[in-house]
Amino acid sequence: xxxxxxxxxxxxxxxxxxxxxLKQIPYQPEIISLPNGEQVGGTFLAQxxxxxxxLYVDANGSFSQSLAIMEYLDEALPSAHRLLPSDAVGRAxxxxxxxxxxxxxxxxxxxxxxxxxxxxxxxxxxxxxxWYRHWVAEGLQTLERQLIHDKHQSxxxxxxxxxxxxxxxxxxxxxxxxxxxDLTTYPKLMKVFENCMKLHAFDQAQPNKQPDAA
Amino acid sequence: xxxxxxxxxxxxxxxxxxxxxLKQIPYQPEIISLPNGEQVGGTFLAQxxxxxxxLYVDANGSFSQSLAIMEYLDEALPSAHRLLPSDAVGRAxxxxxxxxxxxxxxxxxxxxxxxxxxxxxxxxxxxxxxWYRHWVAEGLQTLERQLIHDKHQSxxxxxxxxxxxxxxxxxxxxxxxxxxxDLTTYPKLMKVFENCMKLHAFDQAQPNKQPDAA
Numbered sequence: 190x191x192x193x194x195x196x197x198x199x200x201x202x203x204x205x206x207x208x209x210x211l212k213q214i215p216y217q218p219e220i221i222s223l224p225n226g227e228q229v230g231g232t233f234l235a236q237x238x239x240x241x242x243x244l245y246v247d248a249n250g251s252f253s254q255s256l257a258i259m260e261y262l263d264e265a266l267p268s269a270h271r272l273l274p275s276d277a278v279g280r281a282x283x284x285x286x287x288x289x290x291x292x293x294x295x296x297x298x299x300x301x302x303x304x305x306x307x308x309x310x311x312x313x314x315x316x317x318x319x320w321y322r323h324w325v326a327e328g329l330q331t332l333e334r335q336l337i338h339d340k341h342q343s344x345x346x347x348x349x350x351x352x353x354x355x356x357x358x359x360x361x362x363x364x365x366x367x368x369x370x371d372l373t374t375y376p377k378l379m380k381v382f383e384n385c386m387k388l389h390a391f392d393q394a395q396p397n398k399q400p401d402a403a
Numbered sequence: 404x405x406x407x408x409x410x411x412x413x414x415x416x417x418x419x420x421x422x423x424x425l426k427q428i429p430y431q432p433e434i435i436s437l438p439n440g441e442q443v444g445g446t447f448l449a450q451x452x453x454x455x456x457x458l459y460v461d462a463n464g465s466f467s468q469s470l471a472i473m474e475y476l477d478e479a480l481p482s483a484h485r486l487l488p489s490d491a492v493g494r495a496x497x498x499x500x501x502x503x504x505x506x507x508x509x510x511x512x513x514x515x516x517x518x519x520x521x522x523x524x525x526x527x528x529x530x531x532x533x534w535y536r537h538w539v540a541e542g543l544q545t546l547e548r549q550l551i552h553d554k555h556q557s558x559x560x561x562x563x564x565x566x567x568x569x570x571x572x573x574x575x576x577x578x579x580x581x582x583x584x585d586l587t588t589y590p591k592l593m594k595v596f597e598n599c600m601k602l603h604a605f606d607q608a609q610p611n612k613q614p615d616a617a
Contacts, residue, residue, distance in 0.1 A: 238549040239503060249492050254506070257498035264491045277478045278463050284471035288505075289453060292468070296510035305537070310524055323519070335452040 191216045191247040194233065196223045197399035200295055201255040202243040203360035206399075208259045210390035211351060212269040216245075220401040223300060256284075256291055259353045272353045283347050286332070286354035290361050294328030298364065318368060325361075325370045329378060332358075336377045344384050351385060359385050363396065405430045405461040408447065410437045411613035414509055415469040416457040417574035420613075422473045424604035425565060426483040430459075434615040437514060470498075470505055473567045486567040497561050500546070500568035504575050508542030512578065532582060539575075539584045543592060546572075550591045558598050565599060573599050577610065 193209065193216045195202040209216055221227045221242050229240040237244040237253050245252040249265070252258045263272040273280045296302070298321050306312040306320055336342045346354040362382045365372060372379055385391045396402055407423065407430045409416040423430055435441045435456050443454045451458040451467050459466045463479070466472045477486045487494045510516070512535050520526040520534055550556045560568040576596045579586060586593055599605045610616055 238551075239499070239545055241507075250495075252495050252499070254499040254502040256506075257495050257502055260498055261491060261495040264494070277475060280478070281464075281466050281471050281475040284474055285453070285466065285468040288468040288471055291502075292470075292506050292510050293455075296506050297516065301541075302511065305534075306524075309533075309537075310520075310526070310530070312524065316524070319523075320519075323523075327515075331453055337452075 191245065192219055193217070194219045194221050194237070194242050194244040194246075195399070195401075196221050196228075196242050197396045197401045199223060199242050200299075200360035200364055201241070201291075203363070203394055203396065204255045204356045205243045205245060205258050206394035207356045207359065207391055208262055208272055208353070210394055211272065211356075212262055212266055214262065214266065214269070218400060222401070256287055256353070256357075259356060263353075270350070272356065274347060274352065279341070279347065282341060283352045283354045286335070286346050287357045289328065289332055289335070290354075290357040293331070294324055294361060295364075297324040321368045322370050325365045325368070329361075329365070329370075329372075329375050333375045333378055342377065342381075344381070346381055351388065351391075355381065355385050355391075358382065359391055405459065406433055407431070408433045408435050408451070408456050408458040408460070409613070409615075410435050410442075410456050411610045411615045413437060413456050414513075414574035414578055415455070415505075417577070417608055417610065418469045418570045419457045419459060419472050420608035421570045421573065421605050422476055422486055422567070424608055425486065425570075426476055426480055428476065428480065428483070432614060436615070470501055470567070470571075473570060477567075484564070486570065488561060488566065493555070493561065496555060497566045497568045500549070500560050501571045503542065503546055503549070504568075504571040507545070508538055508575060509578075511538040535582050536584050539579045539582070543575075543579070543584075543586075543589050547589045547592055556591065556595075558595070560595055565602065565605075569595065569599050569605075572596065573605055 193205060195218050221233055227233055228242055234240055236251060239253050243255055245258045252261050259272050273283055303317055306317050341347050343349055345351045346358060359382060407419060409432050435447055441447055442456055448454055450465060453467045457469055457472060459472045466475050473486050487497055517531055520531050555561050557563055559565045560572060573596060
């Protein structure tokens with residue numbers, strides 16, 4: 190059986206947990222505690238020199254970076270639920286939406302950045318929270334704007350079945366809720382979020398349903 | 404002819420300029436001045452609601468996010484120079500290396516983040532530069548570590564021809580040099596950088612050879 194090195198609160202791990210569920214790929218979770226720094230401990234670092242979760246391991250090798258893992262899963266198991274559309278233009282759109290979240294929002298709000306703000310830039314809790322909410326708002330406003338007037342947006346971010354882009358959106362909304370960001374101004378995104386959360390694949394991947402949830 | 408909305412100093416635009424050159428796709432550059440805020444001006448925003456460069460436009464549509472554009476170019480013109488390897492495991496590796504740069508380093512150091520540090524967090528020039536160098540060092544150390552025991556790394560980040568990962572590395576090294584980051588501790592990366600810069604496709608894509616360079 191394949192293995193997913195994961196942490197319940199890691200958004201990038203959450204994305205891959207959804208993707209594995211959508212594709213109905215069974216996996217063994219191996220917990221890497223980020224607060225305990227296990228991702229940069231010697232044992233894990235030997236397996237993933239990037240020192241990040243998730244890491245996905247199957248008979249073909251070890252795979253890092255959540256979007257690269259999802260692309261790989263889709264190529265390795267094309268007969269299961271498709272995470273990317275079948276046409277090149279659609280794939281480009283799904284990748285672009287995914288990267289808007291994965292490259293423009295998430296990197297600014299992960300744990301190591303918040304730690305730097307606190308310890309190096311001496312930001313208090315309010316300063317850190319303002320930073321967090323600022324980048325979430327910038328990113329989600331952009332995403333909401335992109336969806337208005339876009340004929341491809343439907344029940345999900347792209348069409349009538351969930352794609353890699355939805356696997357990125359849902360963990361980002363979970364994070365935004367945790368930091369009490371105002372989400373009322375993103376009706377299109379929140380409708381997609383609701384539709385996703387009705388699906389078993391998304392529901393079962395959420396942080397508080399993981400074995401390492403407190 | 405296809406159009407690339409670009410800015411000479413934009414790393415993400417630089418990536419796509421290299422990719423277009425490698426694939427020998429002719430294009431018309433349209434300059435979007437980031438310091439003048441043209442990326443969020445009404446005219447451009449109507450074309451790219453993400454409000455970011457690069458934007459690539461051809462007969463099939465408009466394409467945003469540099470990595471998504473490169474994937475699209477490779478799918479649209481498979482007979483030209485391949486930006487991604489032919490095997491799924493190799494593609495996953497190239498995507499992972501690309502995303503290590505595009506998701507873990509670059510987003511922390513782009514213009515809007517540096518502006519926030521200066522104006523909202525009241526960081527002086529030294530504070531901003533320390534931030535910049537910190538994340539470059541973190542990211543490049545990780546990348547160098549990943550290459551050390553990796554049999555796939557050769558003249559380029561993956562094998563004997565440049566891939567999407569090299570299109571991401573070179574602009575990042577240009578940025579690091581501009582901010583006077585110490586690059587002596589990354590011998591493997593710098594060797595790849597040198598090999599890339601010997602190629603016309605990389606050389607001609609560099610910032611100071613663009614029509615909008617000062």
